[in-house]
Amino acid sequence: MPDSPSEPRAPLDGYDLDGYDLAVIGAGPAGTAGAVAAAGLGLSVALLDAADRPGGQYFRGTASSTPQGGAAFAALRARMATSRVDHLAAHHVWSVTRDGEDAWSVHALTGPDGDGGEPVRVRARAVLLAAGAQERQLPFPGWTLPGVVGAGGAQAMLKSGLVLPGKRVVVAGSGPLLLAVASSLAAAGARVPAVVEASGYLGYARHPRALAVNPHKALEAAYHGGALLRRRVPVRTRSAVTRVHGTDRVEAVTVTRLDRDWRPVPGTGRRIACDALAVGHGLEPRIELATGLGCATRRTPDGTDALVVNGFQETTVPGLWAAGETAGVGGWQLAWSEGELAAVAAAVRLSGRVGPAVSERLRALRRRRDRLRSFADAMAAAHAPGKGWTDWLTDDTDVCRCEEVTAGRVREAVADLGARDARTVKLLTRAGMGWCQGRVCGTAVSCLAAGGTAPGSVPPTPARRPFAVPVPLGALAALDEGEGGESTGVAGLGRCGAAGPGGQGPYVLGEFADRTLDGVGTRGGQGAAATGLRDSRAPYGQSAPEAQRPSSPPPFGIRDASGPGAVGVHEPRDPVVPVQRRGTRGPGTPGGQRPPAPDGREPAQPARPAEPGRSEPSRPGGPEAPAPPVD
Amino acid sequence: MARRRAPGVPHDTAAFDISFDGRPVRALPGQTIAAALWGAGVVAWRTTRVGGRPRGAFCGIGQCYDCLATVNGEPNRRACLVAARPGDAVTTQEGNGRAGLAV
Numbered sequence: 001m002p003d004s005p006s007e008p009r010a011p012l013d014g015y016d017l018d019g020y021d022l023a024v025i026g027a028g029p030a031g032t033a034g035a036v037a038a039a040g041l042g043l044s045v046a047l048l049d050a051a052d053r054p055g056g057q058y059f060r061g062t063a064s065s066t067p068q069g070g071a072a073f074a075a076l077r078a079r080m081a082t083s084r085v086d087h088l089a090a091h092h093v094w095s096v097t098r099d100g101e102d103a104w105s106v107h108a109l110t111g112p113d114g115d116g117g118e119p120v121r122v123r124a125r126a127v128l129l130a131a132g133a134q135e136r137q138l139p140f141p142g143w144t145l146p147g148v149v150g151a152g153g154a155q156a157m158l159k160s161g162l163v164l165p166g167k168r169v170v171v172a173g174s175g176p177l178l179l180a181v182a183s184s185l186a187a188a189g190a191r192v193p194a195v196v197e198a199s200g201y202l203g204y205a206r207h208p209r210a211l212a213v214n215p216h217k218a219l220e221a222a223y224h225g226g227a228l229l230r231r232r233v234p235v236r237t238r239s240a241v242t243r244v245h246g247t248d249r250v251e252a253v254t255v256t257r258l259d260r261d262w263r264p265v266p267g268t269g270r271r272i273a274c275d276a277l278a279v280g281h282g283l284e285p286r287i288e289l290a291t292g293l294g295c296a297t298r299r300t301p302d303g304t305d306a307l308v309v310n311g312f313q314e315t316t317v318p319g320l321w322a323a324g325e326t327a328g329v330g331g332w333q334l335a336w337s338e339g340e341l342a343a344v345a346a347a348v349r350l351s352g353r354v355g356p357a358v359s360e361r362l363r364a365l366r367r368r369r370d371r372l373r374s375f376a377d378a379m380a381a382a383h384a385p386g387k388g389w390t391d392w393l394t395d396d397t398d399v400c401r402c403e404e405v406t407a408g409r410v411r412e413a414v415a416d417l418g419a420r421d422a423r424t425v426k427l428l429t430r431a432g433m434g435w436c437q438g439r440v441c442g443t444a445v446s447c448l449a450a451g452g453t454a455p456g457s458v459p460p461t462p463a464r465r466p467f468a469v470p471v472p473l474g475a476l477a478a479l480d481e482g483e484g485g486e487s488t489g490v491a492g493l494g495r496c497g498a499a500g501p502g503g504q505g506p507y508v509l510g511e512f513a514d515r516t517l518d519g520v521g522t523r524g525g526q527g528a529a530a531t532g533l534r535d536s537r538a539p540y541g542q543s544a545p546e547a548q549r550p551s552s553p554p555p556f557g558i559r560d561a562s563g564p565g566a567v568g569v570h571e572p573r574d575p576v577v578p579v580q581r582r583g584t585r586g587p588g589t590p591g592g593q594r595p596p597a598p599d600g601r602e603p604a605q606p607a608r609p610a611e612p613g614r615s616e617p618s619r620p621g622g623p624e625a626p627a628p629p630v631d
Numbered sequence: 632m633a634r635r636r637a638p639g640v641p642h643d644t645a646a647f648d649i650s651f652d653g654r655p656v657r658a659l660p661g662q663t664i665a666a667a668l669w670g671a672g673v674v675a676w677r678t679t680r681v682g683g684r685p686r687g688a689f690c691g692i693g694q695c696y697d698c699l700a701t702v703n704g705e706p707n708r709r710a711c712l713v714a715a716r717p718g719d720a721v722t723t724q725e726g727n728g729r730a731g732l733a734v
């Protein structure tokens with residue numbers, strides 16, 4: 001009911017799914033390959049994804065043009081349907097907690113937009129985080145006008161919904177994805193008057209080895225480049241869209257040349273008529289579920305934060321593995337290899353045994369992973385944002401889209417009030433405090449807070465976003481019941497939440513958890529000696545684990561529902577059950593029932609505790625997941 | 632209004648209607664509400680709380696919350712995630728979408 005925020009809410013019923021060996025978060029190429037590989041080695045696997053079908057960002061939808069690798073992914077999906085993977089579709093994971101050694105809980109909400117209101121807890125002995133990435137955005141005047149859309153977002157909408165944001169679409173920003181997006185938009189019938197790339201492509205040439213050992217990657221770029229040439233799409237490098245024109249929607253953009261540091265060169269602006277702009281500046285790993293647990297992060301060559309993983313894709317928190325874009329952006333083939341590698345390594349860890357076949361498989365996967373990773377790093381370095389990009393901003397440019405905080409106000413907080421980091425700016429201006437919790441503006445706010453003084457282009461974004469999705473309070477409160485053990489962080493949160501101002505704020509957003517999840521993070525940090533799998537190589541990079549960084553006092557726990565930024569009361573609804581496929585489970589039935597198994601199996605027992613020997617990964621001739629088609 | 636649809640997509644006889652601010656909008660099975668609206672040339676279905684500025688889908692993948700719409704009377708649904716169903720009534724969401732409360 002939209003206008004009665006303080007009405008008592010029906011308690012939320014939820015259900016537990018216990019007894020899995022491995023919980024995989026994200027059903028993109030990384031998570032799906034990992035789930036199938038783990039099941040092939042005898043593990044019971046729960047694969048949770050917010051979407052209603054597997055595929056992630058790349059293998060999304062049913063677009064008529066099958067993407068490269070589409071057939072291989074279809075085969076993988078078919079394998080999954082007959083495997084022991086329980087695919088939990090439309091499950092939005094908002095928290096992961098460590099309950100003890102080899103004991104994890106993954107907390108999710110169901111429904112197409114996490115609005116089913118039904119909390120689900122999946123318990124597993126290990127967790128593989130494969131949550132992918134989101135687009136990085138750098139603001140510019142006019143970027144909030146309707147018709148300006150994320151480049152990857154336009155691609156996603158085209159793949160899944162077969163629609164375009166306009167008829168004449170300028171594609172701008174930076175990164176290899178832009179060429180792919182422009183070529184799909186053009187193939188779908190849009191006119192693309194220009195592709196505008198802030199860097200250039202010559203940077204790739206500085207990494208001849210990475211290119212040489214990844215010829216398929218070079219071919220991919222050539223393929224998109226060729227498609228654009230055929231369609232006479234001009235590609236302007238070292239340029240950026242510095243203004244969008246229009247009152248209620250896009251009418252034109254100004255494209256300006258940039259210097260080496262991405263500063264606009266005065267007097268070089270050219271106006272291009274268009275009715276939409278697809279823009280993005282590379283991808284950022286979605287790592288908030290892991291940083292909330294204290295996993296260390298590393299700076300990637302293009303200035304994003306990715307999880308530190310060892311040679312077997314394990315994060316710095318033992319038992320929590322990461323694969324795909326969460327461990328650093330690198331494309332679907334790399335994601336696939338990493339997912340499989342992580343799953344095989346986790347199976348070895350859980351069973352305590354490794355046979356010759358599995359050793360050889362691990363070696364081969366690591367070789368492939370390392371080769372692809374070298375290319376990813378070369379690409380990333382070529383598209384790292386220059387520090388002069390903030391010169392695009394006028395004082396009235398909105399930086400935080402949710403809270404409508406302008407660059408002028410952020411600069412004021414920095415220059416006049418002494419803010420030096422994104423967290424302080426947030427407290428002073430509300431930038432990053434809205435719905436998206438700073439996902440969209442985080443990079444921009446950090447750059448502005450650093451005041452252009454940072455030698456690197458993008459300063460670290462220390463803001464923690466422990467909740468991956470806004471969570472109705474009822475879900476937290478429900479967790480509290482019967483939640484024993486060590487998950488005090490979240491259970492405590494539920495209690496605090498219920499005692500919040502009037503109990504009426506329907507959502508708890510991230511800041512609150514700064515206080516409560518820290519304990520979970522520290523508990524998670526066991527010594528590396530606990531690792532059964534020894535890795536001879538150093539991790540890719542280091543940074544202090546998030547949980548060890550000093551954190552400022554938590555500002556606001558629960559937002560008053562009538563205050564700015566508050567959202568409507570969250571009424572539990574009948575969950576929408578997505579298309580059921582074999583091995584795919586939608587959100588559960590209401591009323592605390594566990595979801596019926598599609599094949600009529602006893603629903604309460606989705607997985608049994610491991611039988612002795614069942615997890616033995618080194619069975620000769622045991623089923624193996626198909627290898628990613630990258631060789 | 633002319634639909635913008637990728638060529639090569641067969642005409643789907645199972646297309647159905649939803650409504651946007653009272654006028655009919657065609658949707659294809661499997662399309663999200665945001666996709667159906669884009670297909671009808673609509674790119675804004677929300678106004679912001681502070682500036683009253685129009686907004687629509689931005690990230691397309693459920694991350695930015697710019698695409699919030701009121702669907703069948705319920706505010707704050709992410710239109711890029713929620714599938715369109717026959718007869719859905721989508722209305723422009725103003726501010727925080729809660730009628731009767733000052734913002």
Ligand SMILES: Cc1cc2nc3c(=O)[nH]c(=O)nc-3n(C[C@H](O)[C@H](O)[C@H](O)COP(=O)(O)OP(=O)(O)OC[C@H]3O[C@@H](n4cnc5c(N)ncnc54)[C@H](O)[C@@H]3O)c2cc1C
Nearest residue numbers: 026028029030050056057093131132152324325331332335
């Ligand atoms: C918007 C966008 C568009 C892209 N388009 C292309 C393209 O056209 N071509 C190309 O080569 N590459 C594209 N990429 C890059 C592409 O994502 C990667 O190369 C590849 O898909 C990475 O695979 P992954 O398994 O690591 O992650 P993804 O494929 O991103 O899969 C991650 C999955 O995790 C799920 N997930 C994340 N968080 C949660 C959570 N909290 N709860 C539940 N589920 C969750 C997501 O729903 C998603 O299905 C795109 C990326 C983005 C962000």
Ligand code: FES
Nearest residue numbers: 689691695696711
């Ligand atoms: S468009 Fe970003 S959440 Fe829907």
